[in-house]
Amino acid sequence: MRELFTALSCLEKELTEIHGVNLNEAMVLCAVGNEDVTASDISNRTGMLPSHTSKVIGSLEKLRLIERQLGKQDKRKIYLSLTQEGKSRLERIKIHELDIPDILEPLFKKYAKQQVP
DSSP: HHHHHHHHHHHHHHHHHHSOOOOHHHHHHHHHTSSOHHHHHHHHHHHHOOOHHHHHHHHHHHTEEEEEOOSSTTTTTTEEEEEEHHHHHHHHHHSOOOOOOGGGHHHHHHHHHHHHO
């Protein structure tokens, strides 16, 4: 358990130092991508609790990486999308070769295979 936590901490440190976002913020950026999504969509995609998702969305709004807009058909719904800076940051994260700790490498390989059409 300690080894896993240490590996995640190292990954988060690199994300923060290089890209200015923590691990949860990076996950939300990835979960939104180029879509307009609800906070519930983000919670489902990331596995975060709704209350935690809300806090992360708030921090990304402060960084001006994500923005809210009212639904076009249903004005009661709020959709989130990446700002231009958010899209740029996500692309930099995607192309940057992160130093993935050995214990996490199998997960990254599995995810990469799932992304190939």
